[in-house]
Amino acid sequence: xxxxxxxxxxxxxxxxxxxxxxxxxxxxxxxxxxxxxxxxxxxxxxxxxxxxxxxxxxxxxxxxxxxxxxxxxxxxxxxxxxxxxxxxxxxxxxxxxxxxxxxxxxxxxxxxxxxxxxxxxxxxxxxxxxxxxxxxxxxxxxxxxxxxxxxxxxxxxxxxxxxxxxxxxxxxxxxxxxxxxxxxxxxxxxxxxxxxxxxxxxxxxxxxxxxxxxxxxxxxxxxxxxxxxxxxxxxxxxxxxxxxxxxxxxxxxxxxxxxxxxxxxxxxxxxxxxxxxxxxxxxxxxxxxxxxxxxxxxxxxxxxxxxxxxxxxxxxxxxxxxxxxxxxxxxxxxxxxxxxxxxxxxxxxxxxxxx
Numbered sequence: 001x002x003x004x005x006x007x008x009x010x011x012x013x014x015x016x017x018x019x020x021x022x023x024x025x026x027x028x029x030x031x032x033x034x035x036x037x038x039x040x041x042x043x044x045x046x047x048x049x050x051x052x053x054x055x056x057x058x059x060x061x062x063x064x065x066x067x068x069x070x071x072x073x074x075x076x077x078x079x080x081x082x083x084x085x086x087x088x089x090x091x092x093x094x095x096x097x098x099x100x101x102x103x104x105x106x107x108x109x110x111x112x113x114x115x116x117x118x119x120x121x122x123x124x125x126x127x128x129x130x131x132x133x134x135x136x137x138x139x140x141x142x143x144x145x146x147x148x149x150x151x152x153x154x155x156x157x158x159x160x161x162x163x164x165x166x167x168x169x170x171x172x173x174x175x176x177x178x179x180x181x182x183x184x185x186x187x188x189x190x191x192x193x194x195x196x197x198x199x200x201x202x203x204x205x206x207x208x209x210x211x212x213x214x215x216x217x218x219x220x221x222x223x224x225x226x227x228x229x230x231x232x233x234x235x236x237x238x239x240x241x242x243x244x245x246x247x248x249x250x251x252x253x254x255x256x257x258x259x260x261x262x263x264x265x266x267x268x269x270x271x272x273x274x275x276x277x278x279x280x281x282x283x284x285x286x287x288x289x290x291x292x293x294x295x296x297x298x299x300x301x302x303x304x305x306x307x308x309x310x311x312x313x314x315x316x317x318x319x320x321x322x323x324x325x326x327x328x329x330x331x332x333x334x335x336x337x338x339x340x341x342x343x344x345x346x347x348x349x350x351x352x353x354x355x
Contacts, residue, residue: 030326031319034066034081038106074113078123085281086124089264090131090141092277094355096284097124100312103253103288111285112239121260121283122232128262128281129228142265143225147238148205148217149256150348152307155205158238158258159221207351214355222263235260245304247290247297255304257311257349258285282353286312314347 035054037047048055049069053062066080085095097120099107113119118126132141147158205219225231243255262281267274287308290297297305321342328337344354 031322032065032081034068034077035061035064036068036072036077036106036110037070038109039070074110074117074119074123077110078120082120082124083127086127087131089262089279089281090128090266092266092279094280094282096282096353098282098284098286100286100315101288103247103290105288107288108254108285111283112235121235124281124283125225125228125231125235125262128264129231132266138270139266139268142267143231144222144263144265145225145231145234146217146220146222146261146263147235147258148220148261148352149242149258150311150352151243151256152304153311153348155207155217155220155348155352156256157205157220158241159223159234207348215352217352231262243304245297245301247301253290254285254287255301255308257287257308259283259349259352260285280355284353286315286349311347311349314343314350317343317346318350 035049037049037054040046046057049067051062052064052067053060054064054067055061068077068080082097085097089095099111099120101107109119111120113122128141128143132143135141149156149158205217207215208218209215223230223234225234238260239258242258244252245255247253260283262283264277264279264281266277266279268276289309289312290305292302292305321340325337325340325342328334328340344350
């Protein structure tokens with residue numbers, strides 16, 4: 001049973017204080033950055049929030065579009081970060097809400113929440129179905145979801161099969177038959193298992209692009225959701241398959257970038273005319289950046305950290321390039337903006353979120 005029933009009417013219907021920002025030109029409001037501070041752990045540098053600035057030790061950062069202190073509720077976080085993005089997705093615009101930060105900073109808590117304390121994903125799903133259920137008879141919204149993780153630059157379907165590192169794999173089955181006695185030199189002969197058909201190998205999901213759908217993941221499970229409960233249950237089932245590993249910084253550190261996507265198709269019929277709007281809402285829980293000497297991972301953990309940090313660096317490069325392109329457009333340098341290269345294809349994460 002999902003926790004959507006625990007969300008009150010005000011959780012899904014109140015307007016955000018950011019509504020006024022939507023009246024500004026879209027290019028100026030396309031990217032918003034909010035900071036959420038979690039309770040401090042012993043040994044960490046003190047964090048101070050002053051207005052829309054954040055101070056860590058003697059270093060000041062900002063201004064940001066919103067700051068949320070360690071007493072901020074999940075609802076306040078959702079209102080300040082995601083509510084308007086969801087509303088715009090229902091109006092036909094692609095949207096993305098992304099949790100970014102170091103390992104152990106609380107990204108998964110903010111996105112997934114806990115029982116009785118819903119996170120951004122559950123609240124976004126509840127808002128989508130709350131708004132769509134109140135639509136007129138002329139309008140119908142079809143909701144589908146996909147859920148993939150990018151683990152060591154491989155795309156994995158979290159709504160089907162096993163995924164993640166060995167720590168997420170099921171334990172080996174116990175030995176069957178007579179246990180070996182001390183001095184036995186050979187194990188008992190196992191019975192021949194019944195012959196069966198070998199299931200076909202799973203198709204490896206791949207990121208593709210076409211004119212109609214834009215950038216999408218081909219070969220992953222698409223689930224039709226008829227209620228918020230179905231959608232949240234699918235999200236939780238996929239989250240249990242996500243790659244995790246214990247480190248010195250976090251006993252359940254996410255080792256992949258998880259991308260839960262709501263594909264919204266809104267059809268409005270007026271007389272003989274039918275208008276269809278299609279949009280995607282990506283809800284992304286990024287793997288945390290880390291220093292290997294602090295996380296103390298070894299073997300595969302080191303390679304995981306390398307892939308995570310490389311893709312996060314590419315994400316930073318993409319954001320920087322987009323800002324450079326937008327800055328040139330604002331100055332009227334159209335040709336200069338056209339020459340700016342945005343390295344979407346340097347990582348699977350940025351390629352998937354290109355739209």
